Amino acid sequence: MGFAMATGAIADARAETYVIAIEQMRFNPPALTVNRGDQIVWVNKDLFAHTASATSKAFDSSSIAPNASWHYVARKAGSYPYLCTFHPAMRGTLVVR
Ligand SMILES: [Cu+2]
Numbered sequence: 002m003g004f005a006m007a008t009g010a011i012a013d014a015r016a017e018t019y020v021i022a023i024e025q026m027r028f029n030p031p032a033l034t035v036n037r038g039d040q041i042v043w044v045n046k047d048l049f050a051h052t053a054s055a056t057s058k059a060f061d062s063s064s065i066a067p068n069a070s071w072h073y074v075a076r077k078a079g080s081y082p083y084l085c086t087f088h089p090a091m092r093g094t095l096v097v098r
Contacts, residue, residue: 018072020044021093023051023065023085028093035075035097044070051091055083 085091
C-alpha cells in the first residue's frame with residue numbers, strides 16, 4: 002500500500018505519526034525514514050531524562066522527562082543524525098524524504 006510518488010500537499014494529507022521509544026539508553030528504532038509532513042514522537046520510557054537533538058540543530062527536544070514525550074513535524078527533506086545531549090553515545094538518525 003502507499004503511494005511512493007506522493008509529494009507536497011498530498012503527502013501532508015497522508016501525514017503519519019511515528020513513535021521512537023527511548024528505552025535502555027537507546028533510540029528504538031535507531032534509524033527512521035519519514036515523509037515531509039509526518040510527525041515523530043519520541044517517548045521516554047527510561048527512568049531518567051533524555052533529549053533528541055539533531056547534530057545540525059535542525060531540531061532539539063531539550064530535556065524529555067521520564068514518561069514524557071516530545072513531538073516534531075518533519076518539514077524539510079534531509080538526513081538528520083541526532084543524539085541525546087545528556088548521553089552522547091545515544092545516537093539515532095532521522096531521514097526525511
Ligand atoms: Cu540520554
